[in-house]
Amino acid sequence: MPSQPAKSVPDGQPLTQAERTAISDHAMLEAAIDLILEHGTDKTTLQAIGEKAGYSRGLVTYRFGSKAGLLDAVCKAVSRRWLEYLKRGVGKASGIDAMCAALDAFLHFVSDSPRDARVLQILYCGAASPRSEYRQTSVNIHQRQQDDVVSWILAGIAAGTIRPDTDARSIAAHYIAYISGMTYLWLVNPGSIDFRKANDDMKLHLRLILAATPAGTPGLTDLNRLQ
Amino acid sequence: MPSQPAKSVPDGQPLTQAERTAISDHAMLEAAIDLILEHGTDKTTLQAIGEKAGYSRGLVTYRFGSKAGLLDAVCKAVSRRWLEYLKRGVGKASGIDAMCAALDAFLHFVSDSPRDARVLQILYCGAASPRSEYRQTSVNIHQRQQDDVVSWILAGIAAGTIRPDTDARSIAAHYIAYISGMTYLWLVNPGSIDFRKANDDMKLHLRLILAATPAGTPGLTDLNRLQ
DNA sequence: TACTCACTTGCTTGTCGCCAACAAGTAAAA
DNA sequence: TTTTACTTGTTGGCGACAAGCAAGTGAGTA
Numbered sequence: 001m002p003s004q005p006a007k008s009v010p011d012g013q014p015l016t017q018a019e020r021t022a023i024s025d026h027a028m029l030e031a032a033i034d035l036i037l038e039h040g041t042d043k044t045t046l047q048a049i050g051e052k053a054g055y056s057r058g059l060v061t062y063r064f065g066s067k068a069g070l071l072d073a074v075c076k077a078v079s080r081r082w083l084e085y086l087k088r089g090v091g092k093a094s095g096i097d098a099m100c101a102a103l104d105a106f107l108h109f110v111s112d113s114p115r116d117a118r119v120l121q122i123l124y125c126g127a128a129s130p131r132s133e134y135r136q137t138s139v140n141i142h143q144r145q146q147d148d149v150v151s152w153i154l155a156g157i158a159a160g161t162i163r164p165d166t167d168a169r170s171i172a173a174h175y176i177a178y179i180s181g182m183t184y185l186w187l188v189n190p191g192s193i194d195f196r197k198a199n200d201d202m203k204l205h206l207r208l209i210l211a212a213t214p215a216g217t218p219g220l221t222d223l224n225r226l227q
Numbered sequence: 228m229p230s231q232p233a234k235s236v237p238d239g240q241p242l243t244q245a246e247r248t249a250i251s252d253h254a255m256l257e258a259a260i261d262l263i264l265e266h267g268t269d270k271t272t273l274q275a276i277g278e279k280a281g282y283s284r285g286l287v288t289y290r291f292g293s294k295a296g297l298l299d300a301v302c303k304a305v306s307r308r309w310l311e312y313l314k315r316g317v318g319k320a321s322g323i324d325a326m327c328a329a330l331d332a333f334l335h336f337v338s339d340s341p342r343d344a345r346v347l348q349i350l351y352c353g354a355a356s357p358r359s360e361y362r363q364t365s366v367n368i369h370q371r372q373q374d375d376v377v378s379w380i381l382a383g384i385a386a387g388t389i390r391p392d393t394d395a396r397s398i399a400a401h402y403i404a405y406i407s408g409m410t411y412l413w414l415v416n417p418g419s420i421d422f423r424k425a426n427d428d429m430k431l432h433l434r435l436i437l438a439a440t441p442a443g444t445p446g447l448t449d450l451n452r453l454q
Numbered sequence: 455t456a457c458t459c460a461c462t463t464g465c466t467t468g469t470c471g472c473c474a475a476c477a478a479g480t481a482a483a484a
Numbered sequence: 485t486t487t488t489a490c491t492t493g494t495t496g497g498c499g500a501c502a503a504g505c506a507a508g509t510g511a512g513t514a
Contacts, residue, residue, distance in 0.1 A: 036357075176408070182400070201397050
């Protein structure tokens, strides 16, 4: 966050147009994140963002079209960082292992980049508003993650590590809802959530619910019948 | 929602001051719910609320102090309706039965009063914003529900229906997070969630995770050792 | 019981500062 | 010279506050 615009490199060389936009774009997105974390989206003004980034009040609108356009851009930028984090954490894993690795990745994301994690949850919450102009971005991200979980489960079933009577879509929705809900509770009341403990429990539950059992052990359908 | 203020009862009798405030309060809260559902909190204006309720643009501020005060009042009013629904649905149940009954109560709440359910989730999401002036209301409601779940679990352990090595607080957090997350996903993308199916699965999982097992069956701690 | 008058309360209107959006303009790069 | 990055002037709309109006209230008096 430069306190004044960087219109030239230290040695006095002029910047190209592309460099200038890249620099100002980045400065405005970072300034927006800081201000959203401090004041929330609606009490963050475009003037404050522009000036904190080292520019005028008008540049944000000029570059992103509108305030909603900026929020969408922030949402996409931070989501991209999280998805890279997730991708690296899960690697080539699949089945229950992938689901556990994703939980670990999220735990690390929250502790390594709490700034990103918090602003992302704030923006996802903002997307719940009717007429939100970046709701689709949130829906797409969540859908993409849910699809990933579905494919992990199907791979697990194919590999024989997950019981074949599992409803992949339903479990995936449950899994994504759990993470989303936990993050919300953590955001509004950080002290009330022990993420590490919660994740350890969740991993245990996943194995209990999904793990293929040796023949003879009662399965889910049997348990269902007992209800 | 009267199209014009009701300043007297049909027979021409004047209203008492208390009746007038009760009528206008209710009209403004209901108007606010409709407008929030249609436009979201930030694009809902106090003028629109006042006029839809049949009054002037100034009454909302006069009565609720500020826009945030109004949102807090709406949040409390709708939360109260949900908690009564929950109370009636759960009754005297405890343990796993209470947790399943609460899931059913929520399912019925969503299908019977989708207006309330949606606006409540929108407001809870708004409470995630830093400097939200009604965050505490959301935190209190969630905390209260979580405490209820804890007491159900402890009662279940005492009654022998829930395995004694259960971490009540952690399970309660998981349970509340699941409901919260599911509701969010339903709100932003209604088609993607089959609440009935999800709830049936959740009930199954709860029994699988919490049910006290006859001696000899492997418990959670044994499963843990296998990890 | 009926009337009165000072007081309180419900509600409206005028006004101010602030904000997002847009358009016109300036300066720097190509 | 043309294009692009960025700034500044302006406008309409919003929330908040304060002043004012009108309707309701209740104690005192006869």
